[in-house]
Amino acid sequence: MTLPLIFDIRHGSMDDGPGIRTTVFFKGCPLSCSWCHNPESQRMEAEIFWDAQSCVGCQACHAVCPGGASAVLPEVTLHREKCTACGACTEECPSNARSLIGKHYPVEELVRILLLDRGFYRATGGVTFSGGEPTLHVEYLSTVLQTLKKENISTALQTCGAFDLENFRRHLLPYLDLVYFDLKLCDTTSHLTYTGFGNELLLANFSALSREMGKRLVPRVPLVPGITATELNLTEIARLLRELGITTYQLLPFNPGGIEKRRLLGQPFSPEIPESFMDRDTERRLRELFRSTVR
Amino acid sequence: MEYTQLTDLRLSEFTLSNLPLLNELRTRTLAEKPRVCIERARYVTDSLKNTRNSGEPIQLRYARAVKGFLARKSPQFFDGNLLAGTTTSKPFGAPVYPELTGLTIWPELETISTRKKNPLIIDSADVNELNFEIFPFWLEENILEATRRRTGNPGNLKLFEKLVFFLAGKAGALSHTVPCYRVALERGVDYLIAEALRREHKIIAQGLLSKADKQQAIFYRSVRIALEGVRDYAANLSRGAAKLALAETDPVRKSNLEAMAEVCAQVPAGPARTFREAVNSLWILQVAIHAENINMAISPGRLDQILYPWYRADLDSGDLTVAEALELVGCLWLKLNDNTNLVPETAEELFGGAGTVPAVTVGGVDGQGEDAVNDLTYVILKVTELLQTRDPSVNARYHPEKNSRDYLARVAEVVATTKCVPAFYNDSAAIRTLVNQGVSSEHARDYAIIGCVELSASGRSYDASSSILLNLVAALELALFNGKRPVTGDLQIGPRTGDLESFTTFGEFLSAFHAQLTWLIGQAVQLNEEFGRTHQEKLPSPLLSALFEGPLESGKDLISGGALYNASGATHIGFADVVDSLSAIEQLVFTDGRFTLPQVVAALKDDFEGNEPLRLWLANKAPKYGTDHPVAVKNSTSLLAFLYETYQGYVNYRGGRYRPAFWTMTNHAGQGKLAGALPNGRKAHVSFASGITPVSQAAPDLTCCMRSVARINPLHIPGGEAFNLKMVPVDTADDLESLTDAVEAYFQAGGLHVQFNIMTYQTLVEAKAHPDRHPHLLVRVSGYSAYFRDLNDAMKDEIIARTAYDSRTGAALPLPAGYRDRLPANEPAEKMIVSGDMLNSALALPLAKFVDCITSEIVEEFLEVLLDLMKMVFFFDDDYRKNIEGFAGRYLFRSVDRSITISAVFAQGKLHVDEEEIPDPHVQVIFKDGKALMNFLLAENPDILGAMLRQEVTPEGNLNYLYKFAYMARHLQRMATGRVS
Ligand code: SF4
Numbered sequence A: 001m002t003l004p005l006i007f008d009i010r011h012g013s014m015d016d017g018p019g020i021r022t023t024v025f026f027k028g029c030p031l032s033c034s035w036c037h038n039p040e041s042q043r044m045e046a047e048i049f050w051d052a053q054s055c056v057g058c059q060a061c062h063a064v065c066p067g068g069a070s071a072v073l074p075e076v077t078l079h080r081e082k083c084t085a086c087g088a089c090t091e092e093c094p095s096n097a098r099s100l101i102g103k104h105y106p107v108e109e110l111v112r113i114l115l116l117d118r119g120f121y122r123a124t125g126g127v128t129f130s131g132g133e134p135t136l137h138v139e140y141l142s143t144v145l146q147t148l149k150k151e152n153i154s155t156a157l158q159t160c161g162a163f164d165l166e167n168f169r170r171h172l173l174p175y176l177d178l179v180y181f182d183l184k185l186c187d188t189t190s191h192l193t194y195t196g197f198g199n200e201l202l203l204a205n206f207s208a209l210s211r212e213m214g215k216r217l218v219p220r221v222p223l224v225p226g227i228t229a230t231e232l233n234l235t236e237i238a239r240l241l242r243e244l245g246i247t248t249y250q251l252l253p254f255n256p257g258g259i260e261k262r263r264l265l266g267q268p269f270s271p272e273i274p275e276s277f278m279d280r281d282t283e284r285r286l287r288e289l290f291r292s293t294v295r
Numbered sequence B: 001m002e003y004t005q006l007t008d009l010r011l012s013e014f015t016l017s018n019l020p021l022l023n024e025l026r027t028r029t030l031a032e033k034p035r036v037c038i039e040r041a042r043y044v045t046d047s048l049k050n051t052r053n054s055g056e057p058i059q060l061r062y063a064r065a066v067k068g069f070l071a072r073k074s075p076q077f078f079d080g081n082l083l084a085g086t087t088t089s090k091p092f093g094a095p096v097y098p099e100l101t102g103l104t105i106w107p108e109l110e111t112i113s114t115r116k117k118n119p120l121i122i123d124s125a126d127v128n129e130l131n132f133e134i135f136p137f138w139l140e141e142n143i144l145e146a147t148r149r150r151t152g153n154p155g156n157l158k159l160f161e162k163l164v165f166f167l168a169g170k171a172g173a174l175s176h177t178v179p180c181y182r183v184a185l186e187r188g189v190d191y192l193i194a195e196a197l198r199r200e201h202k203i204i205a206q207g208l209l210s211k212a213d214k215q216q217a218i219f220y221r222s223v224r225i226a227l228e229g230v231r232d233y234a235a236n237l238s239r240g241a242a243k244l245a246l247a248e249t250d251p252v253r254k255s256n257l258e259a260m261a262e263v264c265a266q267v268p269a270g271p272a273r274t275f276r277e278a279v280n281s282l283w284i285l286q287v288a289i290h291a292e293n294i295n296m297a298i299s300p301g302r303l304d305q306i307l308y309p310w311y312r313a314d315l316d317s318g319d320l321t322v323a324e325a326l327e328l329v330g331c332l333w334l335k336l337n338d339n340t341n342l343v344p345e346t347a348e349e350l351f352g353g354a355g356t357v358p359a360v361t362v363g364g365v366d367g368q369g370e371d372a373v374n375d376l377t378y379v380i381l382k383v384t385e386l387l388q389t390r391d392p393s394v395n396a397r398y399h400p401e402k403n404s405r406d407y408l409a410r411v412a413e414v415v416a417t418t419k420c421v422p423a424f425y426n427d428s429a430a431i432r433t434l435v436n437q438g439v440s441s442e443h444a445r446d447y448a449i450i451g452c453v454e455l456s457a458s459g460r461s462y463d464a465s466s467s468i469l470l471n472l473v474a475a476l477e478l479a480l481f482n483g484k485r486p487v488t489g490d491l492q493i494g495p496r497t498g499d500l501e502s503f504t505t506f507g508e509f510l511s512a513f514h515a516q517l518t519w520l521i522g523q524a525v526q527l528n529e530e531f532g533r534t535h536q537e538k539l540p541s542p543l544l545s546a547l548f549e550g551p552l553e554s555g556k557d558l559i560s561g562g563a564l565y566n567a568s569g570a571t572h573i574g575f576a577d578v579v580d581s582l583s584a585i586e587q588l589v590f591t592d593g594r595f596t597l598p599q600v601v602a603a604l605k606d607d608f609e610g611n612e613p614l615r616l617w618l619a620n621k622a623p624k625y626g627t628d629h630p631v632a633v634k635n636s637t638s639l640l641a642f643l644y645e646t647y648q649g650y651v652n653y654r655g656g657r658y659r660p661a662f663w664t665m666t667n668h669a670g671q672g673k674l675a676g677a678l679p680n681g682r683k684a685h686v687s688f689a690s691g692i693t694p695v696s697q698a699a700p701d702l703t704c705c706m707r708s709v710a711r712i713n714p715l716h717i718p719g720g721e722a723f724n725l726k727m728v729p730v731d732t733a734d735d736l737e738s739l740t741d742a743v744e745a746y747f748q749a750g751g752l753h754v755q756f757n758i759m760t761y762q763t764l765v766e767a768k769a770h771p772d773r774h775p776h777l778l779v780r781v782s783g784y785s786a787y788f789r790d791l792n793d794a795m796k797d798e799i800i801a802r803t804a805y806d807s808r809t810g811a812a813l814p815l816p817a818g819y820r821d822r823l824p825a826n827e828p829a830e831k832m833i834v835s836g837d838m839l840n841s842a843l844a845l846p847l848a849k850f851v852d853c854i855t856s857e858i859v860e861e862f863l864e865v866l867l868d869l870m871k872m873v874f875f876f877d878d879d880y881r882k883n884i885e886g887f888a889g890r891y892l893f894r895s896v897d898r899s900i901t902i903s904a905v906f907a908q909g910k911l912h913v914d915e916e917e918i919p920d921p922h923v924q925v926i927f928k929d930g931k932a933l934m935n936f937l938l939a940e941n942p943d944i945l946g947a948m949l950r951q952e953v954t955p956e957g958n959l960n961y962l963y964k965f966a967y968m969a970r971h972l973q974r975m976a977t978g979r980v981s
C-alpha cells in the first residue's frame, strides 16, 4: 500500500465533530479552492513552509541542502524550483523558519498516535479525517478506519465529495459514524471557476448518500464573502437541503488563515479573497436567511 | 444523588438583582481600600509585656495574650452583612503580626499609604504606636531573630536571606491549615472548655505529676484560657449588636442587629441550632483563629459537608429558603474578603496580589467513599458564580466514579462564568496520595484543600504546607557553575560538584545536579527544623489546637505534634524550566553531540548575546516537558521521584514527614527575574513557568499538555500541584461539554489538579495597559485568585504569556507580539521631590547638607551626614527622640573596601557615632558605596532584593534593628523634603 502524506495531526480539537477529537489532515485534493484556509493541503507532494521573517541567518539550511535550493546570498532564500522538499534544511533550521509539510505514517504508527487521546474522547469524541481529501487514499484510510473501529473509536470524515461512490460505499462508509460533506457553490460554472472542479459528481454523491445516511451526513457550507456567501448561492443550497429533507447542517465562518499560509508556500493568493473575518451582522443575517429557507 | 433534591442545579432563578443585599455588600467590598489595623498587635504585645515577669510558661502567657486581644477586640458592624464578627477593626483590614514578619514594614510605615503597588492606609497615630510602643518590644523576639539568636546565625539562615535559593516559610507563618469546625459547631466552645478542664483535672487528680503530665496540664489550661477569649468576643458582639439595634431606625437593619445579638448570645459558646447560627459560629471561630495565627491560608475546608446538617434541617422545617441560604453563604464569602496581608514592598515582588487564600472545598465523596455532593454544594457554587471575589479560593473535588457528570458540568459552567474558579481536584488520585502518606482511608476521603492547592486530611493533619519554597533553578545553576550562581557572584555556595569539562555522560552531570539539590534541600530542611523549634518555644497555638482532632486527646499542642497527622510541605519553583534544561543538555550535548556543555554555559553567561541560533536550538529543537517525547517524560518523572524520595527521608520536629509540592504563587515570576539564562533557551530575567505547568508554547495542543501532566505519579507530589491552563473561548453549550470532557479525561488519566483562566491574550494585554478599566478582573495565579490589577508587572507578563489553547481547534495559540521573547519590565526610578521646608534654624545646616546629599550624585558622605542630622534632631525634637528612649542598639556600617567604618551606638536616649569597629553589633551593614546605601535606606521604591543580590548592601545580624534604623532615616528624609511637619 502506498502511504499518503499527512501534513498535520491535531489533538484536542473540538471543532471537527462532536466532543474532543484528533484530526488527521491528508495532503492532496482534487479541488483547488482559492479561499482554502489550508492551502498546504492542496498538492499531493511534500512542500516547504518558508518564513523569512523568523530566519536568523545562520546558514545551516545552505550547508545541508543537496540541490542548491537554499541560497544565502545576497540573503537567505528558498529557490522552490530547485527544492525537492527533502526536508534536510527543516531538521537543521533552529528557528523553525523552514518546516516540512507532509510526512508518511505507517498505519500502526498513525493508529498509535490516534489512540494517545483515547481518554479524552469520552462518550462523544473520536477521530476525524480531513484534508485535503482523505478519500484519495481509500486503501490506507480504510485500514486505519477498520483498526479504529476494532478499538471502538468513533470516526468522522470531512470530504469535498469528489469520490467514486461505489468505492466509498464499500471501503469507507461501513466504518464511519459521521460524514461532513462540503457544499460550496450550487452554480456549476462558478464551482468550476473557483474550485477548478465541476460540481455534478459532488451533488450526485451527496443526494445518494443523504438517502442512505440520514442524520449521519452533515452538509457544511463555507461562508466566503462575495463567493459562496451570496444570498443567491445560499438560498439555492438551502433549497436543496429542504428538498432532501436535511435539517442538520453547518455554516463555516470564513477563516482568512489561508492568506498567511500561501505566503509561507510562496504562492500568490487571489485578490478576491478578503483578508479579514466576516462581520458579525452580515454573518447573522446570512445564517438567518439560510435557516428560514431550509425550514 | 440522595443528597441532591434541587431540580435546577444552576439555581438560575437567582441573580444579583433579586439578591439585593448581596449585590450591595459586594459593591461595598470591592470598593473598600485596605487599611492597617493595629488592634491585635496592640493587645497581644500589651499582654505579653505585662506577663513578661510572671514566671508563667509561654503556653499560658500566649493563651492570655490571645484571650486578652479577643476580649478587648472592638465589636464592629460596618454594613448590612447578616453575620457578626470582623477580622480587624477596619472594613478591609490588614492585621499586624509582630511575632512573625510584622516588623518588616517598619521602614515603610510612613510611606506604605502612598506606595505605588498595593498601598495600605494607616493612621498616623497607629504609625506612632507601632514605632514607639509595639515594634520595639519585638526587636529580639520575633521568630526570625529568636532563631538567629538561638542558633548563632548559621549558614543556612544566611542562605535563606539571600532569597534566591529557598524561602523559609516559617519565619512568616505556620498557619496554612484546615481546622476542624464540626465539633465546635455541634457542641459549642463551652463544651470544649469543659472538656479541657475535665482533662486538666484528671491529670492533676493523679497527685504526683511527671514533667510530661505537667506539660499536658499546662496545655489544657492554655486551651481553656484561649477559648474563653472566643466566648468573650462573641458576648461583646452580642452586646454591641443589641446596643446598635436600640438606636437603629431602619427597620431592616434593626431586626438584623437584633438577630445577630441573639445569634452571638448562643454561638459559638453553645451549639448552633439553625443554619444561620452555624454559619455565624463558623465565621466567629475563623476570626478567632486569626487572633492567634497569621491570616495566611487558614482554610475553612468542606463547607458543603460541615454546614449541611443545619441547612437540611432548616430547609425541611421551612425555617430557611434557598434564597436565604444563598444570602447567608454569600455573606460568609464577603466576610472572608474582609482582611488582607501586611506585605512590605519587596515581598510584593514575590507574593504580590494574593489574598489571604482561605480555601473552601466542595463535592467529592464522604468518609465512606460515597457521593457527597448535596444541595448546599450547588448553593455554594451559585454564590461563587455570582460574587466573583478574590477570596475564598473555591476548590471542587470530583470523584470520577462516584460524582455525577451533572455536577462536573455545573462546576465547569461556573468556571466559564467566572473565567477562573473553582479549581478541579481528582478525588481518586488525591485520596490515594494521602493514604500513601499514612492517612487512614476514611480521613483521606475527607480531605480538603489548604490555601493554594495543598491536600490535607482536614481538621486532623497539621501540614505546615508552606514551610519551604525551594528554587530548583538554583540547584541547576549550582551544578552548571560548580557550586556558584551567577546572581550571587563569586561566593562558593554549594559543594564543588565538578568542572563542566569533567562531565563525560549525562548521568555524571545529573549526579552533580542531584548532589546540589540534595545539599540545598538539606539546608532548607535544617533551617525549617530550627524555625519549628523556635515556634515550639515561642508560639504555641492553643486556640487552633482546640479546633483540631488530636490535640485534646493527646494533650499536646499542635506545634508539639498534637495533631493526628503531621507533615511539612516543601514546594518547588522552576520545575518545567529545569526539566527542559536537563532534557536539552541530555539530547543536544550528550546524545547528539551538537554542542559541548562549556559552549552552552558560555552562551548562558552572555545571555545568548551573539548566539541566537544556539538559543533557538535549545528552545525549539530539544525535548519539552508537555509533549510525549520520551526524554522529556523520563526527566520529568525522575526528577519528581528524586524529590519525593529525598524529602520523605526527613522527619520533622513534630514527627511527620516532608511532602514535596509544586505550586509557586508568584514566586516563579519573582525568582525568574533574578535568574540567569537557562539551557532550555529561556533568557535571563524572564519568569519561569508556574506550578507544575509546562513552559509556555511547549505543548502544541491542549490534550497533549493535559496528557503530559496527567502522566505524573500523584503519589510523588503529596503536597499538591498547580496546573494552570488558559483556554478560549468557552461560550457555547458545546464548548462547555468539551471543557467537561477534557477535565474528566485528564482525571481518568490520573491528573490530580487543574485550573483554568478562560481569557484571551488580548483581554489581559488590554487589562495591563488600562488597569482602571478592569479593576476587578479576576485571574488564577498559581493556586489562588487575584485581581489582575494588583499583580506586579513581572507576574502580569507571566500570566499574559501563558499559552492560550483554542478551545475549538485545541491548538496552542501563538503568543502576542512582544511576548515571544520577553524582557523584564524596566521601570524608571521615581524622582525625589524636594521642598526646602526646615523645622528649626539650628537644624538648617545639617538639613541642607542632607538634602544636598540625597538629591545630588555626591553621596560618599551620605552616612556621616545622615548620622549627624540624626544626632541633631534627637537633640531638638522631642517626638523624634522618643524613637530611642529606652533603646539600646549597636550598628556597624562598613564599606566593602573598608575605607569607611562607622559605628552608631544608641544608648540612654543618645546616639554615639565613631569611626571605629565595635564588638558585637546587633547588625552590621556592609555596603559598596554611599549611593548604594542611600538607595537601600531611602529610595521610594527600593530595590532591596536587587541591592542584596548585587551585593551592594549586605546586612548581617538582627534585621529588626535595621528596619528600625531605616524607619528613622526615612522619617528624616520626609522631614527634609517637607512631607512631615
Ligand atoms: S527541503 Fe531539501 S531541497 Fe528543499 S531547500 Fe530544504 S534541503 Fe534544500
Ligand code: SF4
Binding pocket: A054, A055, A056, A057, A058, A059, A060, A061, A062, A076, A089, A092, A093, A094, A095, A096, A097, A098
Ligand atoms: S537554517 Fe533557518 S534560520 Fe538558518 S538561515 Fe536557514 S532558514 Fe534561516
